[in-house]
Amino acid sequence: MSLLPPIPAPVTELSQSALGWDLLAEFLSSYAQSGVGRAWLSAAAPSSNPEWIERQHTLVDEARVLHAAGVRPAIGSLFDPAEALAKARLEGAVLEPEEIRQVVDLAEQTTAWAAFLRDPGDDLAERLPALREAAAGMVGYDLHPLVEAVRAKLLPDGSLADDASPELKRLRREMERQQRAIADSLRGALRRFAEGGTTQEDLITIRGERFVIPVKAEWKRRVPGVVHGASSSGQTVYVEPLETIELNNELVRLLEEEQAEIHRIYAAMTRQIGQYAPPILAGARVLAELDTVMARARFAEEYNAIRPVLEHAEAAQPGLSLKAARHPLL
Structure with a gap:
């Protein structure tokens, strides 16, 4: 409609x-x-x-x-x-x-x-x-109540600000700490394995929401851990070292809780919109x-247009009078 x-x-x-x-x-x-x-x-x-x-x-x-x-x-x-x-x-x-x-x-x-x-x-x-x-x-x-309540929680792209709720703020702070702990652990692993030429490059990356390090394919057995895929050339595999598995598991749990909290907040916003x-x-x-x-x-x-004067149908002398009129497209 x-x-x-x-x-x-x-x-x-x-x-x-x-x-x-x-x-x-x-x-x-x-x-x-x-x-x-x-x-x-x-x-x-x-x-x-x-x-x-x-x-x-x-x-x-x-x-x-x-x-x-x-x-x-x-x-x-x-x-x-x-x-x-x-x-x-x-x-x-x-x-x-x-x-x-x-x-x-x-x-x-x-x-x-x-x-x-x-x-x-x-x-x-x-x-x-x-x-x-x-x-x-x-x-x-x-x-105003709807606009102010929702606007305070939204970023310009529609995503949620960290302080959209106390729980979301807590989860995101914990996730930041967990990511730093994982990064520290992986940097230590990179330093150890780099000495023997096992790692492909000094880089921490992400595969399937898991933090991993790139390892030369021929040396993957030297790095105890879980393989999370390989490069397109096959020369590099991405390994999650055993020492970071529990740290990554905790981060995944926090990510799941964050998504649940985001869903809850959007659901509450939806109900507010429905009421208005x-x-x-x-x-x-x-x-x-x-x-x-x-x-x-x-x-x-x-176009300097003027309002026309319209006569009623029962006027004494109905007709059409156009004075200095012009077509706007001509």
Whole structure:
């Protein structure tokens, strides 16, 4: 389901190719910030519904007021969150880190737009009634608790910060200590085996989450331990010395506990998002319409467009009067 409602009473008897409508719609869509806005504008069709037409012109007029005042609403994180939100409301579901990051970015931009509309400043307070009405369904909600709770635990790429929970912080500190102990043990082994020319190079590497050292294939029996594969040439094998096996086992255990804790934290975030699903979706719909309106406002400013005066069908002399009009693509 689209975030934006369909255009009411679309005009079907229209020579779109002769008017260049499709080219105009595609050109207009380039002014949108989001994929949602671009898709709606490129597929837009003329309407014969006078109430809808007047509302759209009023929204664009107010958006031009914002544009003139230097107000640029942030809409770059807009996407259709319906699927992710439906998933978040399922019992036991866990959103992927990127899904969580996208939803939180969207909630943050929704919150910023709602905050602006609540207090746009004295100069704009009485000049945005249509935009305020369009956002009425989201202005009453406060997504700050969700944004702050989740944002504090996330790194920019969606992964978890060390202090996302006390347990995660403890595990990662223990893992760092364990890795240092393994590295010290392997460096000692490298020094011993290097004296006889057994090791291929002074290097510690990882194979299958196990820290290993490279050993010349013909000398692998001289290094007591477990072989974890060989190089593509076959000249080197990667050996986990016996003395580090228990250290590596402990590190693997810590890694498993870390993954379990990460899963628990993401599951808790998913439940939080699920609780805020209705206002997040409402906010996405508001931002989607705002994106198309601001796109049309920027287009109108760039081409010095003016709002048409529409007569009612029952007017005494209905007709069409175009004064100094020009096609924007010609």
